[in-house]
Amino acid sequence: MTEEIRIGVFICHCGINIGGVVDVPTVVEYASTLPNVVHAERNLYTCSSEGLESIKAAIKEHNLNRVIVASCTPRTHEPLFRATCKEAGLNPYLFEFVNIRDQCSWVHMHEPESATEKAKDLVRMGVAKAARLEPLEELTSDVIPSAVVIGAGISGMTAALSLARNGFSVHLIEKEKEIGGMLRNLYRLYPTDELAEEFLEQRIKAVKEHKRIALHLSTSIKAVEGYVGKFKVILDENGVEKSIDAGVIIVATGAQEFEPEGLYEYGGERVITQLQLEEKLKKGDLDWAGIKNVVMIQCAGARGEVVGYCSKICCMNGIKNAKLIKEAHPDINVFIAHNELQAYGEEYELYYRDAKKAGVRFLRFPLERRPQVRRSDGKLIVDVFHERMQLDIPFEADLVVLSVPLVQNPDATQLSKMLKVPLGQDKFFFEAHIKLRPVDFATDGIFLCGTAHGPKDIGESIAQGYAAASRATIPLARGYVHSEPIISSVNEELCVGCGICESVCPYGAIEVVETEEGRRARVTGVKCKGCGTCGSSCIRRAIKMYHFTDEQLMAQERAAVVTEVIS
Amino acid sequence: MTVKSVLVIGGGVAGMQAAFDLAEAGIKVCLVEKTLSIGGRMAQLDKTFPTNDCAICILAPKMMDCYRHENIEVLTFSEVISVEGEVGSFKVKILRRPRFIDEEICNGCGDCARVCPMGILNKFDMDLRVRGGAYIPFLQAVPLIYALDREKCMRCGLCKVVCGKDAIQYDQKPEIVEMTVSATIVATGFDALDPSSITEYGYGRYDNVITALEFERLICAAGPTGGHVMRKDGKEVKRIAWIQCVGARDTRDNRPYCCSVCCMHATKEAILTKEHYPEVETYILYTDLRCFGKGFQEYVNRAKDDYGVEYIRGKPGEIREKEDTNLEIFYSPSSDKVEILEVDMVVLCTALIPSEGVEALAEVLGVELDEYKFFKLKDPYNFTETTRDGIFVAGYCQAPRDIPECIAHGSAAASRAMEVVLGGNRNEKSQ
Numbered sequence: 001m002t003e004e005i006r007i008g009v010f011i012c013h014c015g016i017n018i019g020g021v022v023d024v025p026t027v028v029e030y031a032s033t034l035p036n037v038v039h040a041e042r043n044l045y046t047c048s049s050e051g052l053e054s055i056k057a058a059i060k061e062h063n064l065n066r067v068i069v070a071s072c073t074p075r076t077h078e079p080l081f082r083a084t085c086k087e088a089g090l091n092p093y094l095f096e097f098v099n100i101r102d103q104c105s106w107v108h109m110h111e112p113e114s115a116t117e118k119a120k121d122l123v124r125m126g127v128a129k130a131a132r133l134e135p136l137e138e139l140t141s142d143v144i145p146s147a148v149v150i151g152a153g154i155s156g157m158t159a160a161l162s163l164a165r166n167g168f169s170v171h172l173i174e175k176e177k178e179i180g181g182m183l184r185n186l187y188r189l190y191p192t193d194e195l196a197e198e199f200l201e202q203r204i205k206a207v208k209e210h211k212r213i214a215l216h217l218s219t220s221i222k223a224v225e226g227y228v229g230k231f232k233v234i235l236d237e238n239g240v241e242k243s244i245d246a247g248v249i250i251v252a253t254g255a256q257e258f259e260p261e262g263l264y265e266y267g268g269e270r271v272i273t274q275l276q277l278e279e280k281l282k283k284g285d286l287d288w289a290g291i292k293n294v295v296m297i298q299c300a301g302a303r304g305e306v307v308g309y310c311s312k313i314c315c316m317n318g319i320k321n322a323k324l325i326k327e328a329h330p331d332i333n334v335f336i337a338h339n340e341l342q343a344y345g346e347e348y349e350l351y352y353r354d355a356k357k358a359g360v361r362f363l364r365f366p367l368e369r370r371p372q373v374r375r376s377d378g379k380l381i382v383d384v385f386h387e388r389m390q391l392d393i394p395f396e397a398d399l400v401v402l403s404v405p406l407v408q409n410p411d412a413t414q415l416s417k418m419l420k421v422p423l424g425q426d427k428f429f430f431e432a433h434i435k436l437r438p439v440d441f442a443t444d445g446i447f448l449c450g451t452a453h454g455p456k457d458i459g460e461s462i463a464q465g466y467a468a469a470s471r472a473t474i475p476l477a478r479g480y481v482h483s484e485p486i487i488s489s490v491n492e493e494l495c496v497g498c499g500i501c502e503s504v505c506p507y508g509a510i511e512v513v514e515t516e517e518g519r520r521a522r523v524t525g526v527k528c529k530g531c532g533t534c535g536s537s538c539i540r541r542a543i544k545m546y547h548f549t550d551e552q553l554m555a556q557e558r559a560a561v562v563t564e565v566i567s
Numbered sequence: 568m569t570v571k572s573v574l575v576i577g578g579g580v581a582g583m584q585a586a587f588d589l590a591e592a593g594i595k596v597c598l599v600e601k602t603l604s605i606g607g608r609m610a611q612l613d614k615t616f617p618t619n620d621c622a623i624c625i626l627a628p629k630m631m632d633c634y635r636h637e638n639i640e641v642l643t644f645s646e647v648i649s650v651e652g653e654v655g656s657f658k659v660k661i662l663r664r665p666r667f668i669d670e671e672i673c674n675g676c677g678d679c680a681r682v683c684p685m686g687i688l689n690k691f692d693m694d695l696r697v698r699g700g701a702y703i704p705f706l707q708a709v710p711l712i713y714a715l716d717r718e719k720c721m722r723c724g725l726c727k728v729v730c731g732k733d734a735i736q737y738d739q740k741p742e743i744v745e746m747t748v749s750a751t752i753v754a755t756g757f758d759a760l761d762p763s764s765i766t767e768y769g770y771g772r773y774d775n776v777i778t779a780l781e782f783e784r785l786i787c788a789a790g791p792t793g794g795h796v797m798r799k800d801g802k803e804v805k806r807i808a809w810i811q812c813v814g815a816r817d818t819r820d821n822r823p824y825c826c827s828v829c830c831m832h833a834t835k836e837a838i839l840t841k842e843h844y845p846e847v848e849t850y851i852l853y854t855d856l857r858c859f860g861k862g863f864q865e866y867v868n869r870a871k872d873d874y875g876v877e878y879i880r881g882k883p884g885e886i887r888e889k890e891d892t893n894l895e896i897f898y899s900p901s902s903d904k905v906e907i908l909e910v911d912m913v914v915l916c917t918a919l920i921p922s923e924g925v926e927a928l929a930e931v932l933g934v935e936l937d938e939y940k941f942f943k944l945k946d947p948y949n950f951t952e953t954t955r956d957g958i959f960v961a962g963y964c965q966a967p968r969d970i971p972e973c974i975a976h977g978s979a980a981a982s983r984a985m986e987v988v989l990g991g992n993r994n995e996k997s998q
């Protein structure tokens with residue numbers, strides 16, 4: 001390298017997050033003694049406007065061609081610092097992050113001296129690597145201006161319609177013969193009590209009539225290839241195979257009701273789930289004559305019984321059906337045995353009050369002592385534990401309704417594998433960031449909405465449908481995507497085409513192709529996530545990982561153990 | 568007059584997300600924020616449930632992304648004073664209040680604040696710390712431009728002397744900016760209720776009864792006490808109780824609704840307390856535990872099983888201060904007996920209400936509010952749509968919701984505005 005290396009190091013106090021433990025001035029002083037470092041400073045918050053301005057000013061003033069920030073974590077802050085370098089005219093890949101918050105001040109909170117020593121070590125390692133960084137250029141690729149939405153429940157319908165209105169053509173894929181999803185089975189909806197059928201009618205019409213929406217009914221996904229901007233989705237539509245190209249994919253496959261097999265004497269006509277109750281109410285084929293007492297049991301299978309989570313909608317749904325029964329048959333006693341009651345927000349609290357007014361009786365049980373259902377002399381008895389009296393109170397029931405949680409569809413696992421997006425511990429699709437990116441997947445160009453993401457009501461499913469449409473519109477409207485140049489590349493002179501890399505790559509980004517010189521591995525840049533799996537498995541050392549080259553990493557490692565000045 | 572495509576009112580997480588999505592899709596946005604910095608309430612929080620991510624650490628990059636975006640113009644310290652016209656072409660007037668510091672010139676060095684002799688309680692820190700008359704609300708404020716508090720300023724003139732860039736302008740006047748936009752998104756968030764009106768809990772009278780937002784500032788490492796949870800008398804806390812639904816789910820002041828986030832933020836605050844001080848006893852007094860979101864039940868389990876947070880069902884009738892300023896909480900776990908819990912600090916999880924000035928704004932926008940002053944929906948199942956075409960809504964100002972829901976809602980409102988701008992959707996019936 002002919003150019004003189006001029007490194008600037010910026011060490012962040014992060015208020016007292018770092019500065020309260022690590023002796024930042026000492027680390028700055030140390031950094032300034034390291035080879036190639038021509039400038040070192042500290043900032044109260046390097047990420048504040050003030051901090052960023054000082055990075056830019058130092059780049060100009062000291063003619064820096066490498067920048068290091070030692071602060072919190074690249075996960076949240078690397079893009080910001082890279083962009084700052086870029087604004088100051090420096091290639092953003094000449095930036096190196098050193099993590100002294102997560103790796104020093106947080107984990108060694110009670111050993112400030114060792115934390116400071118470790119911060120020095122990490123900075124030294126960063127400097128060693130930075131000296132060997134190479135400028136890289138971002139990759140750009142085109143985006144096919146259409147979308148695939150998988151699942152035509154209310155959330156998928158909403159997403160499809162909004163994308164279509166935003167000007168893009170949409171393929172809406174539904175495995176059933178009709179669109180509408182779970183709502184097709186329901187009777188009336190909280191909080192308005194309108195008929196589900198009426199609710200759906202207009203909305204289904206709007207989807208069916210939109211000229212930019214192509215419906216694929218009785219269709220399943222067979223395979224998904226490609227990457228953001230250029231997906232290829234292979235469908236099985238009524239037994240016929242079809243292939244669709246799209247720029248983005250939205251997952252809106254919903255959820256289903258948990259089947260409480262073996263719990264609460266479930267089975268038959270008298271112990272049913274809420275969904276079964278709705279179906280009966282809808283058909284109007286429930287024989288009310290023999291029914292005097294209805295008992296609903298909340299959290300049946302949820303919150304630690306079978307699944308761990310709270311299913312969010314079953315309290316309101318129980319309250320709804322209890323209220324509807326009570327309103328239609330005032331002489332029937334309707335009890336809801338519950339632990340907590342998720343009547344959150346504005347409308348639902350009021351709705352709950354209405355149900356109480358209508359005469360629905362609420363019985364609270366402790367989670368450690370859930371109700372028991374038993375049969376005695378042909379009668380159904382529900383024992384509900386009364387906490388204050390410390391005893392079980394028996395309620396005779398002619399109908400027991402189990403409020404069971406929503407659970408993931410069984411075929412979601414397969415879909416998650418095809419799309420290479422994760423499921424969480426609760427089996428629902430797992431978003432990129434639980435706080436900040438609720439409808440994005442970590443994989444670019446794939447989004448999610450509705451109950452596929454976790455239990456939620458109609459309003460929130462619709463909101464997420466719109467949200468996914470917004471996120472998906474971004475690449476579609478731009479027409480191109482940038483992707484990181486931190487990817488692998490193959491030295492074809494060393495490669496022997498053994499294919500080990502192809503078999504280990506989790507993104508299908510590297511494959512062996514025939515070339516004039518024989519079989520060689522080839523990388524599809526946009527697909528590559530730079531995970532390095534191929535690089536570490538190549539027996540010929542033919543794979544170079546940009547930004548994490550052998551040379552860069554070796555220098556960093558050497559600096560970890562050799563504290564003497566190296567250059 | 569400038570032509571912008573979308574106006575976003577309110578720079579909290581919901582408004583920022585809406586602005587950001589639109590800008591990323593190539594649409595020009597003007598983001599109007601009432602205070603000196605964008606960020607909203609989330610900037611005031613210490614950590615966030617249910618992951619305990621540091622709030623400002625994950626928010627600051629989003630604030631910068633918004634501010635630096637080439638398609639977003641951020642107008643802080645500003646308010647929308649008039650909106651005329653209709654979807655596709657709203658004529659908007661925005662009042663820019665004077666900072667008395669030139670925004671173009673100030674580089675945020677803070678020299679003026681260092682010399683300012685004034686000490687004024689800082690609202691951002693819930694009045695628990697003082698700032699100067701020349702100030703920014705918090706260190707990560709975006710934009711990093713100082714302002715002079717001329718109402719309290721004693722006109723000593725020091726700031727003007729010291730400002731090396733000559734940015735101080737004592738005679739700056741309010742300005743009115745006009746623009747035309749195709750659609751508008753309101754995202755004005757919430758305020759916390761001042762619980763002094765709930766006299767039985769003694770807020771304002773008792774030293775160690777504080778609100779949850781005050782607690783968030785106390786336990787925050789960058790907060791007024793550097794993260795130390797201290798009583799007024801400087802003594803260490805030993806027993807803290809959180810009281811849920813203070814002024815909420817309460818028909819007395821016609822606030823029957825549930826604020827949706829307080830059960831979980833109390834859980835978070837108790838967990839954080841246990842992390843800082845494992846020996847402190849923590850109690851949460853609640854009516855119904857609202858643990859319905861993704862990962863919430865698991866979070867509550869952890870609070871109980873791993874941290875030893877105690878949940879007590881029972882709404883306190885009264886709090887009395889003892890001579891030693893400890894507090895006695897009178898509550899009934901069941902209807903027939905009263906129990907007393909003695910603690911040395913009480914945190915009130917107060918009702919969250921639509922932010923101040925929302926009625927005036929609704930009038931300017933020509934949209935309706937509901938009975939509790941949340942923005943009213945045209946269709947109860949579509950959370951994005953106000954009663955006026957082309958004016959969409961996002962975040963807490965429409966109804967109670969937590970951060971991820973506000974973010975999804977921000978994106979949702981953005982898609983509705985995109986329908987107008989990109990799709991030219993004026994009257995296709997929305998669903």
Ligand SMILES: Cc1cc2nc3c(=O)[nH]c(=O)nc-3n(C[C@H](O)[C@H](O)[C@H](O)COP(=O)(O)OP(=O)(O)OC[C@H]3O[C@@H](n4cnc5c(N)ncnc54)[C@H](O)[C@@H]3O)c2cc1C
Pocket residue numbers: 150151152153154155156157173174175176179180181182183186188189190191219220221252253254255256257274275278313317320406409411415449450451452456457458459461
């Ligand atoms: C008993 C019950 C009563 C309820 N009552 C109410 C109420 O009153 N008010 C309220 O607000 N909410 C209620 N809900 C919740 C409501 O049903 C959901 O909020 C809503 O259905 C979620 O919509 P969705 O589009 O996300 O999912 P779904 O409605 O589940 O739709 C998903 C769609 O995707 C399709 N699909 C799934 N996998 C694939 C695949 N691999 N390929 C192609 N297509 C696929 C499915 O066939 C389905 O059509 C109730 C839920 C239940 C269970």
Ligand SMILES: Cc1cc2nc3c(=O)[nH]c(=O)nc-3n(C[C@H](O)[C@H](O)[C@H](O)COP(=O)(O)OP(=O)(O)OC[C@H]3O[C@@H](n4cnc5c(N)ncnc54)[C@H](O)[C@@H]3O)c2cc1C
Pocket residue numbers: 576577578579580581582599600601602604605606607608609612614615616617645646647754755756757758759779780783828832835919922923924925928961962963964968969970971973
């Ligand atoms: C003590 C406490 C702890 C919490 N903890 C958590 C948590 O851990 N996790 C979680 O998910 N949620 C938490 N929340 C809830 C969270 O704060 C809200 O969900 C979120 O901040 C709402 O975002 P928003 O953008 O809708 O509103 P806000 O954050 O309130 O932002 C609204 C913005 O609009 C501005 N504004 C208001 N009026 C006008 C006007 N007329 N013109 C222009 N601008 C205006 C305001 O200044 C503000 O910047 C907590 C809430 C409290 C009270």
Ligand code: SF4
Pocket residue numbers: 012013014015017018044045046047048071072073077101624627
């Ligand atoms: S750069 Fe990271 S460490 Fe520094 S203030 Fe910002 S968040 Fe904290």
Ligand code: SF4
Pocket residue numbers: 298299300302303309310311312313314315316340341342403405859
């Ligand atoms: S919503 Fe209600 S019934 Fe459903 S799991 Fe949660 S607490 Fe139980």
